[in-house]
Amino acid sequence: MDIVVCVKQVPDTNEVKIDPEEGTLIREGVPSIINPEDKNGIEEALKLKEEFGGTVTVLSMGPPQAEKALKEALAMGADEAILLSDKAFAGSDTLATSYILSCAIEQLDDFDMIFCGRQAIDGDTAQVGSQIAENLGIPQVTYVEDVKVEDNTVEVKRRLEDGYSVLETSLPVLLTVLGEVNEPRYPSIKGIVDAHSGETEVKKWGANKLGDVDQSKFGLSGSPTQVHDTFVPTHEKKAEILSGTPEEKAHKLIDKLKEEKVVSK
Template identity: 55%
Template sequence: MRIIVPVKQVPNTTDVRIDPKTGTLIREGVESIVNPEDLNAVEEGLKLREAHGGEVIVVSMGPPQAEEALREVLAMGVDEAYLLTDKALAGADTLATAYSLSRAIRSIGEFDVVICGRQAIDGDTAQVGPQLAEFLKLPQITYVSKVDIEDGNVLAERLLEDGTEVVRAKLPALLTVTKEVNRPRYPTMGGIRAAHREKEIHSWGAEDFKAEPWRIGLDGSPTWVKKTFSPPPKAPGQALKGTPKEMGQELVRRLTEKNLI
């Protein structure tokens, strides 16, 4: 099987803090990590390779330093890595990103399955997977928590708000997986050595994967960011006073007043 996994390097948003004085993001000292659910996608690819043979190829779009993220997944056991890096790609929204990834995947060649993480923690859009599936004309199964492949079909459990759906699609297909799908492995010492000494990261500019210049980067993006701001603070609340009994009674009175109970 040829398994393609798109991955993204993201700032670790749990480290992101707001400067209480200026109300802006403090970006200094925020480490870059491989997007967590992309690690689940890589792990699922590696498991499929172990079960069915073949190779796992990762593709990432980002600045040159995204190479670190690719080294990390190579150390997990990924076979090949492509980094799409070009100033012309900057500012891409999800559609322009999905377009660039689709061109790169077509340039890499034939494949059986594309596995994406459900969403990236910096933007939380969950849009690149389905938009990539549309560019590649593939059936998609999103929010996947379990994957089985047999007889050229994928059978996947898809998480819904109120349960799970088991969906079948013919390969090739695109899946977006959630953190429930598996527990990503840690790189081994041998893996880390191989990732740095033996494995090469193919660095591609927009021309290398035959992207139409007007469909990439900011120019190829239908959506633009107009402004960013800090979430507004909430009006101050009231602390109830008294014994537990008095406070309980007071609360019921207040909630009844507000027609909440």
């Protein structure tokens, strides 16, 4: 089974700051990590490889420093890592990003499954995985929290707001996974050494590696999305804990709701 995992290097959201004038993320000096649910995708791919054999290829689009995230994926056990990095890709929104990733996947020899995290913690759009599947013309299942493969059939448990559904589909398929699907492994000592000693190298692909594709769909020219503003949410109201007996707390709560004009009587 040959599996592709799409990952993104993102700023650690615990350290994120916003430029007040530009309204953009300040990335300089902020530590970067593999997007958490993308790491769950890597783990799920490695588990399937251990069960059925095959290969795991990890793919990422980003600046040269994103190589660090791919080396971590190699240290976890991925067989191959490819970094898509080119000035032509700069400024890509989710539509352009998914097109570029799709073009890269089509350059691979073959694949049975594609894993993506449900969404990235820096953008929270949850769009790229679904758009890749549409570009490739393959089935997709989102919000996956369990995966079972038998022959050419994949059974997945998909989370819903009020429960879950169990779906079956055939290969090839793209799945976007939740953090609950597994617990990502730590890289082994040997994996870390191999990934950083040159034993397994990160391949670099520019736009010229994607074949005969429409480069007008790359970067800013291929990005219809316009960000109006970016800001850090504020928390102006504080919670209040009511004391007393259940009856006293109920009366206090009603009085508070009347003060806020949530209820009238």
